[in-house]
Amino acid sequence: MKHLWKIMLGSIAMLFSIGAVAQNIEVNVKDPYEMVKSAANKTFARFHQDIDTIKANPDHLKVIVSEELMPYIDYKYAAYKVMGSYLRESTPEQREKFAEAFKGYLIATYAQAFTEYTNQQVEFSPGSSFADEKMVDVNVQIIEQGRPPIKLQFRVRRLKDDSWKAFDLVAEGVSLLSSKSAELSNLIRQKGIDYVINELEVHTGSHISMKKKKGDS
Numbered sequence: 001m002k003h004l005w006k007i008m009l010g011s012i013a014m015l016f017s018i019g020a021v022a023q024n025i026e027v028n029v030k031d032p033y034e035m036v037k038s039a040a041n042k043t044f045a046r047f048h049q050d051i052d053t054i055k056a057n058p059d060h061l062k063v064i065v066s067e068e069l070m071p072y073i074d075y076k077y078a079a080y081k082v083m084g085s086y087l088r089e090s091t092p093e094q095r096e097k098f099a100e101a102f103k104g105y106l107i108a109t110y111a112q113a114f115t116e117y118t119n120q121q122v123e124f125s126p127g128s129s130f131a132d133e134k135m136v137d138v139n140v141q142i143i144e145q146g147r148p149p150i151k152l153q154f155r156v157r158r159l160k161d162d163s164w165k166a167f168d169l170v171a172e173g174v175s176l177l178s179s180k181s182a183e184l185s186n187l188i189r190q191k192g193i194d195y196v197i198n199e200l201e202v203h204t205g206s207h208i209s210m211k212k213k214k215g216d217s
Helices: 002-015 032-049 051-056 060-072 075-087 092-116 176-191 193-204
Strands: 121-124 135-143 150-158 164-171
Touching: 032 051, 032 060, 032 135, 032 150, 032 164, 051 060, 060 092, 075 092, 075 164, 075 176, 092 193, 135 164, 164 176, 176 193
Parallel strands: none
Antiparallel strands: 121 135, 135 150, 150 164
């Protein structure tokens, strides 16, 4: 499961490679398919723009993810899904703290995923009608020479104002959210919600470690 989790995170970084030269990108939050593409373009454009800062301070990746990507992630909905049945057992204060801790966890996790980036190709499947849909899957394939394509689905949900946000990534049929829910549910059962909140905050505070590329000294 840990290996699959790494593949998922690496795939996120690969996805954000598309349109890296784009600078002033408008994100159409009213179209789930365009939202995913544009958010990816916007995030990776910032990555290339700030590359010197990143090399000097890898933790700057957290700033990029926080400012460019997280506005299009429904982290609170994802956090509540992860809590599962324990959501009803928690206090409003615990729910709020858990959601914020999970947001920080996602920022740190996605930031670390960027260190896995190399030049892969990305193929988006054509979008379909979503007028009557509350949730849609944005299908993506990551193409790397000499390896089978990695099939991804970004799960996106419609909000009350008819805008869309992503809340889950499915890689080769395995949901990142479901996997994390199973892991954290066990911890909540064994240690309690406050313990898990603290563990998420510890992960959030960890420094980003840049992956050395071949040929680096």
